[in-house]
Amino acid sequence: GDSVTQMEGPVTLSEEAFLTINCTYTATGYPSLFWYVQYPGEGLQLLLKATKADDKGSNKGFEATYRKETTSFHLEKGSVQVSDSAVYFCALSFTGGTSYGKLTFGQGTILTVHP
Amino acid sequence: DGGITQSPKYLFRKEGQNVTLSCEQNLNHDAMYWYRQDPGQGLRLIYYSQIVNDFQKGDIAEGYSVSREKKESFPLTVTSAQKNPTAFYLCASGEGGGRPQHFGDGTRLSIL
Numbered sequence: 364g365d366s367v368t369q370m371e372g373p374v375t376l377s378e379e380a381f382l383t384i385n386c387t388y389t390a391t392g393y394p395s396l397f398w399y400v401q402y403p404g405e406g407l408q409l410l411l412k413a414t415k416a417d418d419k420g421s422n423k424g425f426e427a428t429y430r431k432e433t434t435s436f437h438l439e440k441g442s443v444q445v446s447d448s449a450v451y452f453c454a455l456s457f458t459g460g461t462s463y464g465k466l467t468f469g470q471g472t473i474l475t476v477h478p
Numbered sequence: 479d480g481g482i483t484q485s486p487k488y489l490f491r492k493e494g495q496n497v498t499l500s501c502e503q504n505l506n507h508d509a510m511y512w513y514r515q516d517p518g519q520g521l522r523l524i525y526y527s528q529i530v531n532d533f534q535k536g537d538i539a540e541g542y543s544v545s546r547e548k549k550e551s552f553p554l555t556v557t558s559a560q561k562n563p564t565a566f567y568l569c570a571s572g573e574g575g576g577r578p579q580h581f582g583d584g585t586r587l588s589i590l
Contacts, residue, residue: 367520395576406482406568406581407521414576452520458576464509465536466570466579468520 365390369453369469376443376476384438384472386427386453394455396420396429396436397466401450410438410451414458443476450474480505484569484582490590491556491563499554499585501569509574510552514538515566515584524567527552528574556587564588 370385388394395414399407411420416431425440436453453469482503491497503510509528513521523536527546541560546552552571556563566586572579 397578399581404583406484406583407570408581409578412578456576464572464574464576464579465511465523465526466513466521468522470518470520 365394365455365467367453367455367467367469369451369472372471373473373475376474378445378476378478379442380476382438382440382443382447382474384451384453384474386436386438386469388434388436388453388455390434390455390457390467392457393431394457396427397454397456398425398427398436398438399452399454399468401452401471403449407452443474445476445478448474448476482569482571482580482582484567484585486585487583489585489587491587492590494558496555496557497587499556499567499569499587501552501554501582502550503552503569503571503580504550505571505580506549507571507573507580508549509572510546511570511572511579512536512542512544512552512554513568513570515568521568524554 366389397412398410400410411422413420413429419428427438450471454466485500511526512524525544527533543555568584569582570579
């Protein structure tokens with residue numbers, strides 16, 4: 364079945380450091396890929412998305428590129444802030460068939476940014 | 479503002495009791511979803527619904543039930559058959575077709 368694997372956390376960084384959170388997927392076909400962010404005690408918010416190979420999603424300084432050849436969608440940010448501290452989830456879904464947009468999630472990566 | 483409202487925010491269940499979690503959306507989305515979140519395990523799909531009066535089991539449906547009588551509403555019942563119900567429950571809605579889902583703020587269920 365479809366699956367998403369994220370790098371093990373937690374990740375602890377100092378403010379203004381460079382961030383990479385790795386995400387790879389296994390799927391039959393070509394899914395849409397997403398990064399969601401969850402702040403403490405809240406639901407998930409969409410951070411960025413990409414729907415086809417070589418697409419780059421970007422938002423709030425975060426970027427991720429859909430790499431079909433390596434089945435990856437790594438999240439990057441050039442300079443993190445304390446306010447970026449949260450849990451980050453990589454996810455995939457398909458456009459058709461019987462799945463009707465069900466999301467398959469990675470296990471989440473906890474990011475803590477210190478001043 | 480459009481969005482998804484989950485209630486209550488915190489819920490406590492006694493042994494042998496059924497409890498119902500509410501989820502309402504005003505985004506006019508056809509599809510709605512229930513996920514369970516446990517520490518370190520990401521989110522797992524419990525049930526989903528594509529249209530009114532229709533729903534399908536997800537990956538961990540045992541011990542749960544749902545209904546979809548209105549487009550806006552998709553309540554989840556955690557039955558006494560669910561032996562490990564303590565978790566954070568998230569409701570989402572979307573347009574399907576690989577498009578993003580919108581999430582509520584969740585309900586945290588604990589056992590008394």
